[in-house]
Amino acid sequence: MSAPVAEHVLASAVVQPEVLTGFSGPDAPPWEVINTCVHCGFCLPACPTYKLTLRERSSPRGRITLIKAVAEGRLDLMDPTFQDEMYLCLNCRACEAACPSGVKYGELVESARAQIEAQSPRTLRVRSARIAAFRGVFGSSRRFRAASAGLRLYQRTGAQRFVRRSGLLRRVGLAEKEALLPELSERFLVPGKEFWPAEGVRRGTVALLAGCIMSTAYAEVHRATARVLSRNGFDVIVPPGQGCCGALAIHSGDLEAGRAAARANIAAFSSPSIDAVVSNAAGCGAAMREYDFLLRNDPDWAERARRIAGKVRDVSEFLADQGLVATPGPLAVTVTYQEPCHLVHAQRISRQPRELLAAIPELQLIEMPESALCCGSAGIYNLLQPEMSSALLERKLANATSTGAAIIVSANPGCMLQMAAGLRSKGVQTEVVHIMTLLDRAYAALDVTAAAAN
Amino acid sequence: MASALGPATKSALISKLAAIVGEAHVASDAAGLAVYEFDASDEAIAGHHLPLVAVLPGSAEEVVQVVNLALAHDLPVVARGAGTGLAGGAIAARGGILIVMTRMTRIHEINEIDRYAVVEPGIVNLDLSNTLLQQGYFFAPDPASQRVCTLGGNIANNSGGPHCLKYGVTSNHILGLEVVLPSGELTWVGGPSGETSGYDLTGAIVGSEGTLGIVTKAMVRLTRKPEAVAVLLAAFPSMDAASRAVSAIVAAGVLPASLEMMDALTISAVEAAFHCGYPTDAAAVLLVELDGLAETVAEHGEIVARKCREHEATMVRHATTKAEQDLLWLGRKSAFGTLGRLAPNYYLQDTVVPRTKLPPALEFVGQLGREFRLEIANVFHAGDGNLHPLMLFDRRERGAIQRVLEAGDALLEYCIAAGGAVSGEHGIGMEKKDALSLCFTTDDLRAMAGLKRSFDPRELFNPEKIFPSGFSCGEVNQLKQQSLMRDGMYVV
Known part of the structure; x- marks a missing residue:
């Protein structure tokens, strides 16, 4: 064929400016993103809510059509079905990974939610509660730790046992939500307070995102992560000044709270001596990688956001790509791997965690069906959409337990809490373990073997 | 007609439908219906037609009840699956009840x-x-x-x-x-x-x-399931060379399971989307799958590779692992959608020429691109002579859609003159109903309309599809005789 005719086609284009009637302001769903959808429907089988409902409005293509209809002024932003669908979406991004046309669906749904939040008097009450949560509790690490400490007190003093037994939770409709509460760590991870030097030949410096829930509920996962990284030649720092990544706020449409979180983290992680910003929470890593989009219209921060976003790595990705210099010890266990949406879909990381698991001698990985289908946790989705969330959790647990594996390996706190709560309520003994905890155990096994040999 | 129903009748109808399929499986609100306004075809084809109501039945018995309710109200019924059609076949062109079959999966x-x-x-x-x-x-x-x-x-x-x-x-x-x-x-x-x-x-x-x-x-x-499967990828310096290789493979007595071609534009979009390993410097690639007994597959694999090299192939690669084969197929099978990366809209033509006419037909597609100022990507079933040129455009550009449709018509006329067909496999739907008269005589169409009427005398089942405008309502209008019409044409 002769040369493509693109140049003169483009030169002759008379592009009509689109009037977006239904949305307003800088956070309107970008028209060029809406327009990337060619409605081929390839996203349908990837979408958890479509899989369960089999109706078009609950599919990514359907939701994009609705967003487009609002943008063109054919559908009201306040249409109840529109609002329902924007929030029934898990924002798991499985559709993005399946989309041949490259539609950035997450940007669309987050922007649409922001529009609803900004203009909805009806949801004011819910909104103010959310804003209090996102800005008040998640907005400051200190306040988050204080709130978490209160929760820890509730768990440790026996109050939790008493309240659970009393039936009070069921009476006020909070039993399911309370069951999701994580068992908090004995010792929270406070940024700036702990440091792990590289062992052996030093390969670089990584900065760990402590995050909110990870730092209080999974502080030990952080310490395991740091030990694994240091054992593989990396200095691990937890820079002070950092806080929540902002993902929970962004996903709920509170973009301003998300931006505030992003700016704080960008400042905290800006030291040029940091080779990589490492996250062990898939949701947080995905959010940080999108700081550049979040702050694209902020002239003071756009460039810095781009720089930091480019340095963010999920810890599995980082370790697998850098290569393990220390061979883990043997773990004779059967595991199955559940892929966090924000790892496999949002960050497209699927191979690396499996490579790390394969590096553990004697460990047997048994793949579960639909490993990349959302478990229904999705940030605070399980609190807001309990019905869909538990249907997905049921499916996930059925898939996971069908393997007969003793351990479900994951890489995101939300999924771990969700699955652990589901298994607990069923009385199933299967353990839910973060991949870094498993690697840390493998290295510990090495130490035990070495000690025995001496 | 749908609009003839008064609000009270409509609401009674919706209650009855809800009683049949369950309330959760009926959509009659603005947003619930807006998503059924389209399928995977361009809106220039599908237009803007909303059903009066959409239902998702769970069994054959429920479908029977829904259909009988529609008949009682004189409403059209249209069945829809996943909405991936490319010819507007699942659009409720005259409103009525859209029956979405996605829940019936047993x-x-x-x-x-x-x-x-x-x-x-x-x-x-x-x-x-x-x-x-x-x-x-x-x-x-x-x-x-x-x-x-x-x-x-x-x-x-x-x-x-x-x-x-x-x-x-x-x-x-x-x-x-x-x-x-x-x-x-x-x-x-x-x-x-x-x-x-x-x-x-x-x-x-x-x-x-x-x-x-x-x-x-x-x-x-x-x-x-065949005993053995081999997938070969061959790169060519021109579409013409690849087309000649196709004919050579078939002439050598090899019948591959599939024989697919993609041009450079398609490869660039596919690689951007999925990184499948297609050579981005090739003007065309052939994706050849052979299956059957292991010995035959191996022997035919050698013949295919040789024929490709004889026709200027610059590279022939065997995809040896299942993962590698799957990845190549993922790229091919997602190819249409990947072109959404290059332009906001595309119009996909589905048309057929005899295999030997592929080289001139592809040359004609190239000419159309220049003449109508369109970027055209080619990804198609070369073994069948089934062309799928995708004309890329931006509907916001004034006059773009007209140029696209005119180029599409010109291509159809060319293919029929070359002894081909108006549609390979995507159906007639709304897209090609007027094109049917390019290859059928009025008598042919009248015979087909007779079959339709013997099944559906009230014309309530998926109306406004397949038959050329003016053929509905029991009237058989005299169609313009097309100059291209002549003996010896066939339809696959």
């Missing part, structure tokens, strides 16, 4: 001895094959959209796919059908033996795009 029976399965039409094509694979079988028709599209849609459009070169199209794999007729009755046509005495009603219904009935169960043929 497999009722798998009979390995008689080699058939009885399944519901909402099942996704690939889900059906994956289930059958557990017993060593598969469902052979594999449209590129097979991860998404439903069996019902495959039956409606008599769909093909890359593997229909060797295995044939959907009609070759449907043994019988349970159908809700436009009279409101539920009946079976065909059966496990595949032999029919008298009229081949299964044959009439496959490909009828929901105009003769709504399929509620299908008896599908099971095809044995």
